[in-house]
Amino acid sequence: MPERIVLTGAAGSMGRLMRPRLARPGRSLRLVDIAPIPPAEPGEDADAVQASVTDLAAMQKAFEGADAVVHLGGLSTEGPWEQMVRTNIHGSYVVLEAARRSGSPRVILASSSHAVGFHPRDGSEAPDYLFPRPDTFYGVSKAAGEALGSLYHDRYGLDVVCLRIGSCREKPSLPRQLATWLSPDDGARLLEAALTAPSPGFRVVWGVSANTRGWFALDEARKLGYQPQDDAEQFAADVEDGPAAGLDDTYLGGTFCSPELDAEITP
Template sequence: MPERIVLTGAAGGMGRLMRPRLARPGRSLRLVDIAPLAPPDPDEDVDTVQASVADLPAMERACEGADALIHLGGLSTEGPWEQILETNIHGTYVVLEAARRSGVPRVILASSSHAVGFHPRQASEVPDYLFPRPDTFYGVSKAAGEALGSLYHDRYGLDVICLRIGACREKPSLPRQLATWLSPDDGARLLEAALTAPAPGFRVAWGVSANTRRWFSLAEAHELGYRPRDDAEQYAAGLDGEPADGLDNVYLGGTFCSPELDAEITP
């Protein structure tokens, strides 16, 4: 089991959910975010680093002595190209390069279904390794992150696992999330599988719970050792009466494929 883990984006939505769930006896966490982080409790084996993921010297220092890095940092929705390029694409390069220079053997990258968002919805299960077809600049950044991960595995021998994460939150809030939900507990189970799988090489796996209405294959995640336990169906009664956006039935990216989310007109 990795003893020291670097977690970027620790102040973000998923980062806050994963922090307590990743804690283990004998494991230390190094939390990184550009936003201020709450100081750890005295009994926590945690230290914090306030820095941008695009700052290579800071990320090299954060990676010192680490056994693995989980990269959740970056913009989590659409934005202007310049911001997506700097934070999401350049930031992912910096994270991988810092890991390489510091001798961190394993990096887990948070990818997204929006890397393949313009693929049409299909009746059959969406396969692992679906070819990139991004729906936004944000989706492009996730496809670029997967490509960088592949390069850093093939060229430098890093183990890199890209997790195409669905909607990781306490509970689903939209009808579409009955298919795409990743419960926080299952999110932690998925990360533990990615951290401990022996010699994974380069992998791309879907990150969703065992949802009754699940769209995505879990075959590759199962190969890593992921065993989800939660199902969004328990929340269906509160969401089935709500209208789903028409795009949810057309594209995997749903509303991210809408003209209204064009980066040129997004505030």
Template sequence: MRLLITGAAGGVGTLLRPRLARPDRVLRLLDVAELPDTGDGAELVRASITDLPAMVEACRGVDAVLHLGGLATEHGWPDILSVNIDGTYKVFEAAHRAGVPRVVFASTNHTVGFHPRAGHEAPDYLFPRPDTYYGVSKVAGEALGSLYHDRYGLDVVCLRIGGCFEKPLDTRMLETWLSPRDAASLVEAALSTPEPGFKVVWGVSDNTRRWWSLTEAESIGYRSQDDAEIHADEVPRTDERFLGYLGGAFCSPDLDGGGEQA
């Protein structure tokens, strides 16, 4: 199997690279940043997801794409539009043109950030209420995945990821943390589940304080092994002003992207 990973030099890509390596798998790693040769046999491609011809070439001979590439935090609209929205369109279009049968898309919990926390588990397929331009870009990515499945038959699994770091960074992440080991397990499930069609699943570990559903993720074979609670005594306290929303601090006015300048 040959797996193309976009954004492979980023935080999540770096965490997943060794965890997705298999003797029977070739990792083709793509990023605009230089990627280190770690001796794992990976194919290193320096290119931008905004370059359609380069993406088509990168997709040739690939069995699946894990699309992690893009801006991972809030930016102004022009950058979000160019990199996250148009770039994601080009990833799906390149996969289609090259005959890749499956794309696993790294979406985010910020697609639904302005949903109030209502005291019950956030369900699968929660309707979008993005909290930032970044969240809007991931809603657009999910919509593109739906279109490319329905129009072209591409299998697409969208992962609404929480916070994927070696350890949770604050008390909110005791609820939303996706451990690197569980992230790899979730990606493996998304890659191997037979004929998923189009799915949107929460990307979260089975944390004691979790308030996102794991029903759809478990339906594709995901089984969490980690719980953020073991780090509860180590993490700083989260600013509680925005904990009434699913998106937490991403709902803060401080993250107002400001729109395009006149």
């Protein structure tokens, strides 16, 4: 039987980057998203399920026979509280509960550096398992996902690895991303480490490349077997003098800590 991996958020920005990098001989991908999913490429062993991660029955069916679930689905930036609760917090619960019910033994959760965004930048390396200090409702939703992952490991025995992802994109575009960048290739390396580490239990690890200006510890990620090979420094000349060169990095969350993202106050 081929290895089966479920990828939620397969039509999203990170999902599109990870999909071709996760494909390999002997592995079957099940691609899940509420948005339309492009058909399988020639030679790609993949099938698609168009459904919301908030639909427990659909997720349980999609996860049947899966060796692991990589949960990248959900909202990827700040939004109204009701949307964060429904899509990100409830969606994370649904994914973990569907994995438990379907017998899928391992879930990789896409968390975020914004779960700890209001920690001040003090010049030292942000340690693994840094206590949650979210910068937005989005950050709260990611901290809640980590808490749910901890519960589902301790109560039900699922292996759950939470990846506090920095900035996963083809290349950095802002000065802050010289510290937070996760290259797509390193993103795939991190996922492979999380998927293949023997009995990882519950882990919270930083999802960043080996950046010269990095702010984050990679000890726990390396214990999983992650070997980052990329460094944002190669792009420094392109972004240091860009439009955001004066970006305030007082906090780990950068502009997510700005008053511009304060919740609207209604009388």
